[in-house]
Amino acid sequence: MHTTEVAAALKGAKHVAILTGSGISAESGVPTFRDAQTGLWSQFKPEDLATPEAFRGNPKLVWEWYAWRRGLIARAQPNAGHLALVELEQRIPEFTLITQNVDGLHQRAGSRNVIELHGNINRTKCSEEDLPVTEWKERGDPPPRCPRCGGPLRPDVVWFGESLRAEAIEGALMASRRCDVFLSIGTSTLVQPAASLPFEAAEGGATVIEINTDVTPLTNHATFRLPGPAARVLPELLRVAWPA
Ligand code: BV8
Numbered sequence: 001m002h003t004t005e006v007a008a009a010l011k012g013a014k015h016v017a018i019l020t021g022s023g024i025s026a027e028s029g030v031p032t033f034r035d036a037q038t039g040l041w042s043q044f045k046p047e048d049l050a051t052p053e054a055f056r057g058n059p060k061l062v063w064e065w066y067a068w069r070r071g072l073i074a075r076a077q078p079n080a081g082h083l084a085l086v087e088l089e090q091r092i093p094e095f096t097l098i099t100q101n102v103d104g105l106h107q108r109a110g111s112r113n114v115i116e117l118h119g120n121i122n123r124t125k126c127s128e129e130d131l132p133v134t135e136w137k138e139r140g141d142p143p144p145r146c147p148r149c150g151g152p153l154r155p156d157v158v159w160f161g162e163s164l165r166a167e168a169i170e171g172a173l174m175a176s177r178r179c180d181v182f183l184s185i186g187t188s189t190l191v192q193p194a195a196s197l198p199f200e201a202a203e204g205g206a207t208v209i210e211i212n213t214d215v216t217p218l219t220n221h222a223t224f225r226l227p228g229p230a231a232r233v234l235p236e237l238l239r240v241a242w243p244a
Contacts, residue, residue: 001226002224002225002226003226003236003237003240004240005224006209006224006226006237007237007240007241008241009180009181009207009209009223009224010088010092010181010237010241011241011242012180013092013179013180013181014092014093014094014180015092015093015094015095015096015175015178015179015180015181016088016092016094016095016096016179016180016181016182016183017095017096017098017175017176017178017179017181017182017183017197017201017206018085018088018095018096018097018098018182018183018185019098019099019100019172019176019182019183019184019185019187019194019197019198020085020097020098020099020100020101020106020185020186020187021099021100021101021185021186021187021188021189021194022034022100022101022186022187023185023186023187023188023212023213023230024079024081024082024101024105024185024186024230024231025076025079025082025101025103025105025186026186026229027079027080027081027229027230027231028076028077028078028079028082028103028105029072029075029076030072030073030076030103030105031072032186033046033047033188034188041065041068044065047160049061049062049065050157050159050160051159051160051161052159052161052162053161055127055152055154055159059142059143059152059154060141060142060143062143062154063142063143063144063152063153063154064142066121066155066157067142069121070121070122070155073103073104073105073121073122076103076105077108078105078106078108078109079105079230079231080231080232080234080235081185081186081229081230081231081233081234081235082105082106082108082109082111083109083110083235084234084235084237084238085097085106085109085111085234086109086110086111087238088234088238089111089112089113091241091242094179095113096113096115096171096172096175096179097111097113097114097115098114098115098117098171098172098175098176098194098197099114099115099116099117100117100118100187100191100194101116101118102116102118102119102120102121102155102157103121104120104121104122115168115171115172115175116168117158117164117168117169117172117194118157118158118164118194119155119156119157119158120156120157121155121156121157123155123156124136124153124154124155124156125153125154125155125156126146126148126149126151126152126153126154127143127146127151127152127153127154128146128149128151128152129146129148129149129151131148132156133146133147133148133153135147136153164193169193172194172197173197173200176197176198176200176201176204176206177200177201177203177204178204179201179204179206180206180207181206181207181209182197182198182201182202182206182207182208182209183209183210183211184197184198184208184209184210184211184212184218184222185210185211185212185230185234186211186212186230187212187216188214188216189216189217189218190216190217195217195218198210198218198221198222199218199221202221202222202223207223207224208221208222208223208224209222209223209224209225209226210222210224210225210226211225211226211228211230211233211234212225212227213227213228213229
C-alpha cells in the first residue's frame with residue numbers, strides 16, 4: 001500500500017487539486033451512476049434520463065427522477081471521506097476541490113472552495129430563460145412552471161450533451177495544470193471533460209493519486225493507487241500524514 005509515499009507527497013504539497021465522483025458519496029447512501037438504478041427507476045439508465053432530449057420528451061418523468069434523488073440526498077449525511085477533505089483543505093496552502101457530484105455533500109461537510117462541474121441538484125432553473133428559480137407553486141402535473149415566463153422548471157445540473165459553465169471547467173483545468181498533487185477519488189474516469197483533468201495534472205508534472213474501489217482508465221497512468229473505499233482510505237491517509 002503506498003499510503004506512506006502519498007502522505008509524504010501531501011505534506012510537501014503547496015497546491016493540491018482534488019477530483020471527486022459519485023464514489024465518494026456511495027458511503028452516504030447516494031447510489032453511484034453505475035449502480036443499477038433501484039426500484040422505481042430500475043428500467044431506466046441515468047445516461048438516458050440526464051439529457052435534454054429525455055426532458056423534452058418526458059418532462060414529468062425526468063422532473064420526478066430528480067425529485068426522488070433530491071429526497072434521497074436530503075436524508076443523506078456527508079461521510080468520513082467528505083470530512084477528511086475538509087481537514088485536508090485546512091492543512092494545504094492552496095486547495096481546489098473539483099466535484100462531478102451534484103449532491104452538495106462537500107459543501108454540507110464544510111468544504112469551502114468547491115468547483116461544481118455538473119451543477120447542483122438542489123438548485124432549480126427555468127428551462128426557457130436558463131435563470132435560477134427559488135420559489136414556485138406546485139400546480140397540476142410536474143414539472144412546475146416558471147413564475148416569470150411559465151416555462152417548465154428543471155434541475156440546475158449539466159446534462160449529457162450540454163456544455164459545462166466556462167468558469168467551472170476553466171478553473172478546474174487551471175488548478176489541474178498548476179497543482180503539485182492531484183487526487184482522483186471515486187470516479188470511473190469516463191465522463192468528459194472531467195475525465196481529462198487527472199491527465200492534465202500528470203502533464204503538468206503533478207503526483208497523481210487514484211482512490212477507488214475498482215480500476216479505471218486512469219489507474220495505469222496514476223503515480224500511486226490507493227485501493228479501497230474513500231471513507232476509509234482518506235481518514236487513514238490523513239492520520240499517516242498528520243499523526244495526532
Ligand atoms: C460536454 C449531472 C460538450 C447530471 C452528469 C460520445 C457520445 C456522446 C457524448 C459524448 C461522447 N464522448 C464524450 C461525450 C460527451 C459526454 C460524455 O462524456 N459522455 C460519456 C458517457 C462518454 N459529456 C458530456 O456530454 C458533457 N458535456 O461534453 O459538452 C458537448 C456538447 C454537445 C455535444 C457533445 C459534447 C456533460 C457531462 C455531464 C453529464 N452530467 N451529472 C446528473 O447527475 O443527473 S455526469 C454524471 O455521471 C455524474 O455527475 C458523474 O460525473 C458521472 C458519473 O461518473 P462518476 O462520478 O465517475 O460515477 P460512476 O458511477 O461512473 O463511478 C463511480 C466510481 O466510484 C467507480 O469507479 C467506482 O469504482 C467508484 N466507487 C464506488 N464506491 C466507492 C468508489 N470509490 C471510492 N470509494 C467508494 N466507496
